[in-house]
Amino acid sequence: MRKILIVGAGQAGLQLALGLQTQGYEVTLMSNRTADEIRAGRVMSTQMMFATALQHERDLKLNFWESQAPRAEGLGVSVAAPGSHDPGPSQRAIDWVGKLDGYAQSVDQRVKMAGWMETFAQRGGQLVIHGAAVSDLDYFARTYDLVLVAAGKGELVSMFGRDAARSPYAEPQRALAVAYVHGLGPRPEHPDFDAVRCNLVPGVGELFVMPTLTTSGRADILFWEGIPGGPLDAFKGIKDPSEHLSLTLELMERFTPWEYARATKVELTDENGTLSGRYAPTVRNPIGRLPSGGLVLGVGDVVVANDPITGQGSNSAGKCAAAYLAAIVEHGDKPFDEEWMQSAFDRYWNTAQHVTKWTNAMLAPPPEHVLNLIGAAGELPPIANRFANGFDDPSDFENFFFDPQKAEQYVSSVAAG
Template identity: 85%
Template sequence: MRKILVVGAGQSGLQLALGLQSRGYEVTLMSNRTADEIRTGRVMSTQCMFHTALQHERDLRLNFWESQAPKIRGLGVSVAAPGSFGPGPSQRAIDWLGRFDGFAQSVDQRVKMAGWMETFAQRGGQLVIHGAAVGDLDYFSRVYDLVLVAAGKGELVRMFGRDASRSPSSEPQRALAVAYVHGLGPRPEHPDTEAVRCNLVPGVGEMFVMPTVTTSGRADILFWEGVPGGPLDAFKDVRDPAEHLSLTLDLMKKFLPGSTRGPPRSN
């Protein structure tokens, strides 16, 4: 039986480890955090899995949250009209909603990664909590038949240089800020359709609104992508959740009036 090491316990590393495990390989999974540390830690990202990706999870019997997560039936795009910022009805140069043939879903990565790590161990996999370093490679090469690096950061990842032909930008093109909230009302134009909404403000940035399931149940993700140095690049020194939410609401009122209903509260 081939012995395989997977370094990194994110979406790709965990699914790879569990898939190889289901095919009878002896798999070791290496993570720099325990399942409990992931589950109780800070929000790691936004995420949305579409029909094909969800089917891969079903095939591996990993779709544990399918009955709990909102079924996202559509994708909406809105583009603010020039000069439409401020109070009053939204002025949108473009506003449409497309509906999917198969639904998408979003599960907070803290919920999914922690659950999958525990499942991997329960199914007989060896879980090692260790931050892999370059100095470990000699040991890895002697013990394992194959080493797969599926991590997103860390010393090992820095061995793989940026491919300029695939990534022309050497500096971040957006300043990111995310909040998971409860109590967000439906979009007035499609109150009966769960959808990911992409709200674009030319020259300023974007806001994505995404239904999800998180550690505290059903929620919505408010995700800002701000042009660096612009008005949405305002969260760098914000550490308090209430302050983050207050700033988010102020920016929504200015740049996305009428895009949502209801007074959300931070998670």
């Protein structure tokens, strides 16, 4: 029986560990927190997952909360009229919602990761609650057939060098601020179904609003992404959760009053229901070299960390776990050497490259043809639907989003048809 060590118990690490368990591998999972500590801790993400990533969980029978979590059946875009927030409040220049072919869902990672970790242990997996340093991995690389690093923060990430050719940004492009709330009203444009709502405020940033299942049941997430140095870059140093929520709502009232109108009675889900921070989107070399010469393979956001502006983090983690699981199983009893590690990552990069390209494009000011495309979606539902479903399959953006000529031809064909 082949022995595999996974360091890190997030979406990618746990999904891969549980998948390998089902295939008969002897799996050890290292986490720096217990399931109870995760469940009682701070929120970690917004984790809206679309159809393909959700199917990977279903394939492994890990969709424990699917019947409880709210179903986002659409994805909507609102764009504030440039400058209308000064002095404010903003006015909408564009507003539409596209229907998803398959619903999306968000399950608070405190719920999911704690539940999956307990399942892993109940199924006979070896769970080690301990942080890991590079020196630890030096020993483990000689003990296990394969060591995978799925812990996206801390010392271990430094083993994986930045891929400058695939990482155009050296600095964070957004300041992030999340609040989980109860009491949010429905969007009046579609009161009969839930949707992920993307609110773009040109030159300022973005507000994302989405339903979720949290530790206390159904909730909604208010997620600001602010351009650094701008008016939304205001959460640094705020430790008090109620102050964080007050600022979130104050900014909504000025920049997205149409969202604020349904948020006047919200309250935080819990004292740990806020999060803020920032990081530079980075693609890293997938293979880490240990001092002794041993090799480890990076997983998920260790190797591809995109800005959350396109909501792809958990989706990418799940797709990486699925790609690596298939690569490991197909490899049989052959050694997990450097060539195999690179090929496993390349298999994942086939999908991840489209996410990275699209996410980096969305961080920049939108070119005229993209604004025209988003505007046309308000008049032509097929465009809105296709844009919405691109969140599940970002490779489709190559066909109509990036190239001005392709975008114009697409809009013209839909308008004519």
